[in-house]
Amino acid sequence: MLTLLRNLLRSKIALVLIGLLILGLAAFGITDIFTPRLGNSLVRVGDRTIEARDIDREADAQIDQMNAQGGSFTRQDLADSGRLVNVIAIQVNRLTMAEYLKQKGLSPSDEAVVDQLRQLPLFRSSINGSFDLQRYQQYLNSVGQTEAEYEQLVEDQLSLVTMSRGFSGAVEPPSALSEIMAMYNGEERRIAYMLVGPDQIEDQIEPPTEEELRTFYQEQRANLLQPERRAFSIIAISPSDFIHRVDITDEEIQNEYAAQIARFSAPSTRVFESVVFEEQEPARQALGRLLADADFDQVVNSLSGQIMAAESVLRDDMTNEDLADTVFTAPVDIWSGPVELGDGRWAIINVIEETPGEAQPIENVSDVIEQELRAFKAERAYMDSLEEIDDATGSGLSLEELAEVLQSPAYSLPPVDNQGVTEDGKRNTFLNQIEGAIDYGFDLYPDETSFRQDAGDYQYIIRLDEIVEGYLPEFEEVEDRLTRALTNQKRAQALNTLATEVADRLDQGGFLTSEAETLGVEVMRPDQPVTRSTPPETGLNAHSIQSIFAAGLDESFVIPLQGGLMIGVVEAINLPDGDALRRQVAATQSQLSNVLSRELEQAMFAVAMDDVSPETNDAAIETYISDNQSPQ
Incomplete structure (x- = not known):
């Protein structure tokens, strides 16, 4: 299908698909906002390049994600495992696709990029949720990225996401294909089966002879060889x-309890007063003057501050995290701040009183x-x-x-x-x-x-x-082990022979009940039909379900189990119809749309690789990987 879609994207029909993507990007405008970076590059894609520092940044971000889950990975680990090559490949793929879309006229405008930046939670103020330029610049400094580089990344992501959404909105699977897949997913099978194990063939197992054991010993020499x-x-x-060599006195426990009394107490309550200002600068000036013992009323009046009523609060009741941090870390009777409020104003605060929460008794x-x-x-x-x-x-x-x-x-x-x-x-x-x-x-x-x-x-x-020293045990030393192993091998062979013979008779019109009676076992039928999505908790794993659905109506199937075999027949096959089929089709269409969209994306990427033709600096890439690997 990928070849078909790839050829499709080179045809006139591709113009329709590109047109749909342009409509999806209409809100973003069409422009080009980047300036290519030159230098000693690893890869060149169009007039843009991938530098070693770009890969450093992406690799470090990946490492941070892995270590956040309890790992302790380094860039050296990525290089040694081959994952650093994957990081480079991902960046090449991203730039190639973005360059191809740009060549087709699909680049979001400056306004769209800025709007996207302002919506990113990472850069929003914790006070009022608005875009925080300081946070944005701090982030760029932390990752060693310029504004232009980060905006280019956002532009690329907007193009790629819109392409994906454009395909999803444009692709509608044919109803016939949806129905076929719906019937496939909704197919139900009623089965009957019996469980056979060693008890059913034990009388057929002859104890191994010494000649058989000695032959088996020669065959197993490599497995029997004992290492040093x-x-x-x-x-x-x-x-x-x-732990049991150290002594802990009651006095030490009491001292630690006193030092950590806040930990063992209910949340404290604080009463604070505040003065609110329209801007940050007058709030800073007011704080400085009050800390220098200036007259309170004169300071507030001269800087147009608004005195707020005193509040008694618990920390958990405060929604403004910055304000809560200030109120519950500030010393009592000392003005602190300024802190930004949710409405854009600024406040300085003074904690008047603190009431500690009730402490748990030391005995507890x-x-x-x-x-x-x-x-x-x-x-x-x-x-x-x-x-x-x-x-x-x-x-x-x-x-x-x-x-x-x-x-x-x-x-x-x-x-x-x-x-x-x-x-x-x-x-x-x-x-x-x-x-x-x-x-x-x-x-x-x-x-x-x-x-x-x-x-x-x-x-x-x-x-x-x-x-x-390593050695090969003598036959007599391992005779018992060989006997057990060869007996188990004979038992498994006898079970497989039995299963083949029973399955042949069933496929030729025999009856499962007759076979079960002969073997002295019961025939079982699950209460619920088997589907392709039957969960493993039922005792049927993916391989078992595959075997059941590989058999036709009234045909046999054989499934290996831990202690034997399941031998059964398919007694009924039910396909969804009517309302059940319509419900299944509705659920299937979304699934099919996603599959077709992914196929189209892969096809477009293949075309992009041909058209854009990224240039790789193999020597520079090899040196970069080598520099990050462990010393040999």
């Missing part, structure tokens, strides 16, 4: 080890305070212990002697491979949770004890006790 493993002893210390919060104090003192004791650990490890003591000095146990662990897995296949969770301990341990010589190593949440000292 190493046994370690380790002391691992974390702040939690000091002492456990919380004690827990926090204990954690704080444990962390401090942990940090203080690091020097003691270093002194002890440098004294030549054995790991066991170090454990006594540090009052922390030394754990002797069974041999593990370089993934922390023992010979019986169990992962050593303790060793694996100490970051870097396994890798560091594998670099030690036999009987070598490390110095203190920092693993973030842990400080550890590790000793290599033993190296167990």
Whole structure:
């Protein structure tokens, strides 16, 4: 479809689509407001370029978004993972599409860009919701962008969004296609099935012979080969080890309670008076004079201030955040401000009185305070212990002697491979949770004890006790494992053979009830019909639903399960009609419109890439990526 639409966009019909987009942009006007930036560029698109600093800015914005969700990514991480290349590609695509639209006469006017800027929540005042020029300039400074560059970005976004909306408004899927998709989405199937498992074929499974096992042993040599493993002893210390070593007195709890009384109290009430001015400058002058002990009435009258009635407020009741911050952080009996009000005026305020909220009794919060104090003192004791650990490890003591000095146990662990897995296949969770301990341990010589190593949440000292060389177990050592594995393999093969034979008989006119009786299982029928959107909670995952809808009426399907197989037949197929079909068509049309719009956008982008032909500076891009990658 993409090729068809791409050819379509090169035809006369494209003029109609472009015309629709121009109508969509009519409110924005047609103009060109940018000045191309030249220099040592990564990419040139038309008479505009992409510089390294542009990619820096976009990459940093992406990193900020990821880190806001709990990550700790850097630009180096983006480069190492290949995502920095994606950042460059996205910018090339954006500029290419914007340049193509501009060539076709689709560029919003200066007025449209300014209007869009004024509507962005990021730049609105928290006082009255109007555009805040200071916020706008602070943002540009923070991201290292000029007004012209940011306005160009807004212009591009307006063009692209309007293009997308233009396609959505112009595309209406054919009714026949909508009906077909509606019937596809609304199709319902009634099924019957039985569950078969090992019990149904157990009498067919012969125990493996020794000859079979020895053959299987040869086939599985690569899987049976045991890697080199190493046994370690380790002391691992974390702040939690000091929790029960610290003491918390009642006096400490009382002092902390007094220091944090506001935290354990209901919100306080403040009474404040204010003087309001029409502009900021007289408010500033009034504040300065009052702080210099000038006469209150004379200051207010000379600067045309309006004295407001005193108010008693809770912070949560105040809608103006800036005013609330001023009122509830200002010292009592000292004029503060000025602060902008919601109507554009400015005020200075004086807190007359503060009434603290009722505090919870110390008995209600002492456990919380004690827990926090204990954690704080444990962390401090942990940090203080690091020097003691270093002194002890440098004294030549054995790991066991170090454990006594540090009052922390030394754990002797069974041999593990370089993934922390023992010979019986169990992962050593303790060793694996100490970051870097396994890798560091594998670099030690036999009987070598490390110095203190920092693993973030842990400080550890590790000793290599033993190296167990890799080997291939003898047949007798793994005979039981081979027996279980080969028996399971035979069982799975027998189940698959049974399923194939049953499915063949069902497809040739056999009855599911007869097959179920022969196997001694029940036939089940779901209360609700199966649809393509049946949720996984019903026990049918996407693969299961696909298998059911791949079968025709009265045909069989076989679905693998955790402990066996589901073998069933499709007993009925119902397609929506009448009102049900009309409702489904209505829901489908919007979905189809979105699909067709996306196809058109992709086709237009393909045409744009051909027509605009962005020029890439491969050497500069390679150098930029290399400069941001980890040192090799």
